[in-house]
Amino acid sequence: MTRDQMSPPADVREAALRPLASSGRRFWALVALLGLFVAWGVVAYIAQLVKGLGVAGYSDTAFWGIYEANLVAFIGVSYGGALVSAILRLTQARWRAPITRMAEAMALFSLLIGALFAIVHLGRPDRIWRVVLTPHISSPIVWDFVAVMMYLAATLIFLYLPLIPDIAVLRDRFRQQGGWRVRLYRLLALNWHGLPQQRHLLERSMSTVAILIIPIAVVVHSVLSWAFAVTGRPGWHSTIFAPYFVVAALYSGVALVILVVAGFRKGYRLERFITFTHFKYLAYLMLTLDLLYLYFTFTELLTEGYVMTEDTVPVLEALLVGRYAPFFWLFILAGAILPLLIVAIPKTRTIPGIVVASSLVVAGMWLKRLLIVVPAVAHPLIHQVVAGAWGAFHPTWVAIGITAGAAAAIPLLLMLFFKFFPILAIYEMEEIAAEQVRYVQASSPPSPVVVPEGSLTR
Amino acid sequence: MKRRWLVLSFLVLVVAGIYNPGLEPAFADGPSTIVSTTLKLDGATETHTEGWLAVSATLTTAESRPVSGRLVNFAREVEFFGSRDVSLGTATTDATGVAVLIFQPSGNGTQVVKVSFSGDEEYAATETSGAIEVVVAPETFSPEPAAPLAAIRRWLSVGVGILVVGVCAVLLGVFVIAVYGIWNAGRALEVEQQIARQSTPSAVKTSQ
Numbered sequence: 001m002t003r004d005q006m007s008p009p010a011d012v013r014e015a016a017l018r019p020l021a022s023s024g025r026r027f028w029a030l031v032a033l034l035g036l037f038v039a040w041g042v043v044a045y046i047a048q049l050v051k052g053l054g055v056a057g058y059s060d061t062a063f064w065g066i067y068e069a070n071l072v073a074f075i076g077v078s079y080g081g082a083l084v085s086a087i088l089r090l091t092q093a094r095w096r097a098p099i100t101r102m103a104e105a106m107a108l109f110s111l112l113i114g115a116l117f118a119i120v121h122l123g124r125p126d127r128i129w130r131v132v133l134t135p136h137i138s139s140p141i142v143w144d145f146v147a148v149m150m151y152l153a154a155t156l157i158f159l160y161l162p163l164i165p166d167i168a169v170l171r172d173r174f175r176q177q178g179g180w181r182v183r184l185y186r187l188l189a190l191n192w193h194g195l196p197q198q199r200h201l202l203e204r205s206m207s208t209v210a211i212l213i214i215p216i217a218v219v220v221h222s223v224l225s226w227a228f229a230v231t232g233r234p235g236w237h238s239t240i241f242a243p244y245f246v247v248a249a250l251y252s253g254v255a256l257v258i259l260v261v262a263g264f265r266k267g268y269r270l271e272r273f274i275t276f277t278h279f280k281y282l283a284y285l286m287l288t289l290d291l292l293y294l295y296f297t298f299t300e301l302l303t304e305g306y307v308m309t310e311d312t313v314p315v316l317e318a319l320l321v322g323r324y325a326p327f328f329w330l331f332i333l334a335g336a337i338l339p340l341l342i343v344a345i346p347k348t349r350t351i352p353g354i355v356v357a358s359s360l361v362v363a364g365m366w367l368k369r370l371l372i373v374v375p376a377v378a379h380p381l382i383h384q385v386v387a388g389a390w391g392a393f394h395p396t397w398v399a400i401g402i403t404a405g406a407a408a409a410i411p412l413l414l415m416l417f418f419k420f421f422p423i424l425a426i427y428e429m430e431e432i433a434a435e436q437v438r439y440v441q442a443s444s445p446p447s448p449v450v451v452p453e454g455s456l457t458r
Numbered sequence: 459m460k461r462r463w464l465v466l467s468f469l470v471l472v473v474a475g476i477y478n479p480g481l482e483p484a485f486a487d488g489p490s491t492i493v494s495t496t497l498k499l500d501g502a503t504e505t506h507t508e509g510w511l512a513v514s515a516t517l518t519t520a521e522s523r524p525v526s527g528r529l530v531n532f533a534r535e536v537e538f539f540g541s542r543d544v545s546l547g548t549a550t551t552d553a554t555g556v557a558v559l560i561f562q563p564s565g566n567g568t569q570v571v572k573v574s575f576s577g578d579e580e581y582a583a584t585e586t587s588g589a590i591e592v593v594v595a596p597e598t599f600s601p602e603p604a605a606p607l608a609a610i611r612r613w614l615s616v617g618v619g620i621l622v623v624g625v626c627a628v629l630l631g632v633f634v635i636a637v638y639g640i641w642n643a644g645r646a647l648e649v650e651q652q653i654a655r656q657s658t659p660s661a662v663k664t665s666q
Contacts, residue, residue: 060540137615150626157633164640190637191644198640205636212629 012433013169016424018268019415020170027267027415034412041405044398045120053123056399061391064377066399067121069369070406072224072245073252074114075148076365079217080253081107081260082155084285086210086217094436095281097428098273102264102414103257104159109413110256111155113406115148120402140227147216147223154213160188161206165427168192181420221246228372235315235376238304244296248365251289255339255361258282260414262355264423273424276351283354286361287343294336315379318390324375327367335364494520495581497530497573499588500556513590514558515573517551524555525581532559535570535587543572563592 048056058065081103088096119125135142171185192198225245228236238244258279265274301320304312319328339357342348378391395403500514513532517525528551533543549557563569568589577583 190641193644195643197643201639205632208632
């Protein structure tokens with residue numbers, strides 16, 4: 001990376017606060033469109049509450065379906081956002097600064113939406129209290145609940161701490177205006193004045209939270225995988241499910257970070273701060289995770305397919321050559337091979353190319369989550385003895401509506417969040433720029449002292 | 459004379475065979491009748507192998523003649539998303555019409571077993587059910603693992619619990635320290651500035 005790309009231009013504050021200015025018609029049109037999808041989701045959920053989970057396509061032979069896939073997919077992308085930010089922060093990757101705020105906000109909102117699917121999937125939201133009041137320690141659902149709550153707290157803190165100095169900028173800028181907004185900024189800015197003591201505390205706590213959030217995120221996704229893997233159900237009962245899920249989360253998470261960054265870069269004309277280099281580095285990260293995910297998929301299929309235990313055969317057959325095969329091979333081609341090629345070939349490794357690859361990854365990984373859930377559930381566990389055939393999950397308008405509403409809620413929440421808070425990490429970008437200046441000054445040879453002629457004689 | 463009686467008897471049999479509406483004509487394809495059958499569940503006995511039971515059923519005709527070489531299905535009634543039949547297996551009847559199925563029951567207590575014969579070209583289908591008392595079922599599921607495993611599980615739960623609480627405590631601790639420290643340092647500066655602002659006019663007045 002060149003020094004040019006690392007140093008933020010002087011108008012970083014103006015760019016970071018650009019979304020806070022009055023928005024144009026296109027912004028509100030997009031908000032309205034996304035709001036419509038969210039409203040559709042709310043109506044669908046009310047219908048489900050009134051009529052029961054059956055209206056979402058659930059039955060006794062397909063008792064887990066799209067909601068479980070959504071839960072894993074949405075929490076997964078959240079994990080990607082948090083980890084990208086945490087790892088880049090801990091490794092002192094200087095290019096991270098313009099994208100960390102978007103990654104951290106995306107992590108929080110996708111986690112909030114993902115966690116809501118646990119309630120949607122439950123069918124009876126009033127029963128969620130039983131997890132709190134009468135938890136059964138040996139239940140993976142209880143582990144899930146604890147892990148997700150812990151991760152939610154960590155993500156919230158991880159977003160808030162670096163925001164403190166930036167909120168102070170807002171507090172100072174809007175001081176004259178007054179009103180609830182300034183009061184909110186004043187409260188959240190915590191009397192920040194950029195004192196050495198404050199900076200030291202902030203740096204230390206941010207590093208600690210960045211260290212903590214990595215194992216917490218690993219635990220969350222491992223626990224999510226154990227909700228599947230600790231059952232005896234063919235297709236789920238696998239020892240590699242925890243790392244498999246963790247890699248899947250990172251893979252889809254990095255892809256969504258790219259999409260979010262690309263969207264806001266375009267929308268708020270942040271091209272000067274978020275350059276092709278950012279996309280290239282993120283795409284390389286995505287490519288590495290793509291290869292890792294393909295490796296895990298191959299390992300999983302090879303070990304199960306080679307042994308071919310009686311229970312596993314029907315699920316594997318259905319997935320590879322049976323009724324689910326078109327979807328599975330679609331995922332392999334469009335969700336893994338094609339993005340890999342797009343990023344690997346220099347000619348297609350452009351910003352639009354990387355965005356297309358990321359879109360394919362996000363859609364493909366959602367499909368893969370559905371393929372983890374549905375075939376294993378639809379396969380009758382005691383098919384040899386129970387008079388019954390394969391079950392089938394057919395998503396209804398209710399299930400599709402709730403899913404579409406949730407997917408629309410993430411960009412909507414991000415857009416509204418950035419109406420109130422800076423989209424770029426001002427403090428970090430200015431810190432890195434100042435550090436850069438210090439580095440350049442320290443490394444450049446001392447300029448020769450020009451002594452005016454005859455001065456020594458005076 | 460004797461021959462005449464023989465001929466008459468033959469004619470009576472032929473006429474009865476042809477004109478009896480309950481019987482099929484002798485020249486029709488296949489067997490002339492499907493014999494009705496009955497099944498009787500004989501109960502279960504413990505086998506020489508521990509935990510395995512032998513459940514038997516006898517297939518006979520209505521006239522109590524044993525039916526041999528026929529497949530008898532054994533199933534158990536269960537409640538699993540509604541009432542369903544779980545197949546226990548099949549067994550073939552021997553010369554005395556007895557089919558014996560050896561199986562490993564999944565639990566103790568009274569179990570309703572259904573036995574059925576699906577019928578063939580010769581014998582009609584039949585089924586029956588009855589309760590058997592299972593008292594020797596092995597523990598296929600053990601809620602409490604063996605002592606060493608139970609200890610490991612208990613300590614593992616405690617360990618994981620401590621770890622979770624510890625991580626949460628560190629996380630919240632870091633957050634509280636950061637928030638308090640930043641707020642306090644900023645507040646101290648603001649107080650200092652306020653004091654300086656208040657003292658400045660008086661200093662000016664004094665100097666005047």
